[in-house]
Amino acid sequence: SYLLEIDPVGNELPMIACEDVLPKSDINIITATALINHSLQRLLELGSNGINIVLGPSTPLSPVLFDFGADILAGVKVYNKNAIVKSITQGVKKFKLLNGIEPVCLYKK
Template sequence: MSTHIIEELLSNLPEKEVPVRSVMVGVHWTAVCSSHCGLATTFAPDKPHDHSTHVRNVGNLHRKSAQELAKYALSKNTMEAGIGIAAINSLLEFDENDAVEVNASEVLMERGAGKNVAIVGHFPFIPKVKKAVNNLWVIEQNPVEGDHPANAASDIIPRADVVAITGSSLINHTLDDLLGLCKPEAFVVILGPSTPISPVLFDHGANIIAGSKVIDETAVLNAISQGATFQQVSGVRLLAFTCP
């Protein structure tokens, strides 16, 4: 597992410290609000009450700067790492005018028509994509019927013409390795609300990054605090950017 991409994301954050306004770790989603409200998947610990899953400085995270919290992204503790990725996302600046109106599933169907497609993460659109492509391989840490386990990635991804990788792979520090498995000519999409909208991902082989922008912070925090899945969260705009 590697954290080179996270380290690059951290080095590209604003130098001037930005105070954290709030931190919320919900069942499914984590939010950190500083310059903006950033989101990341909550990776629940495998063992409840395991000491290794304790979050450092819990109860005082909102007293830190966003840059300090962003460094949590390097932690092997996935709850801390999720807080860190959300903090990174809360600091990123980008021009919405550069975004394209594109649905990630539509891109995968168009680019994957007659080709081999690998998707890391079990997304809701998978049945639709499966009908439109030659072969669809889904790689998932918690596989359901038809999925492949995470350790199958090294066999599957090098054979794929189109690869879609969940941005939450940054949280468990697998994104670097997954991108390294892609063949040079593969079309690569990094997607999901955890995905940092940063050119750093283009530098590492992404053709499209599809992330999110919180446009109604109150609505998002209310939903997350009440255990919402992403489909239940309102106040978020999905944005996709293509490699320049």
């Protein structure tokens, strides 16, 4: 397994390594932040030989991403906006401790 990072530390690989690593990988877990930094489309293309999972609370739960090579979208759904706002304003920093959200996965048909 490999961990690719924009600013690698320790055993992490620089993002440039994605050109070699992703085409050979069976499973690629890609943070939804890649959408924000404009690298998602390329990462999905490079990982097309494997299963591409877009993961994180900022994952858009839109089937449109399946057209670009995503196989699984793993994000969250807010079911209680007051609870999530309260958690955040009370300083909850660990994602799994936030109230008012539930994990959601969408799978490509």
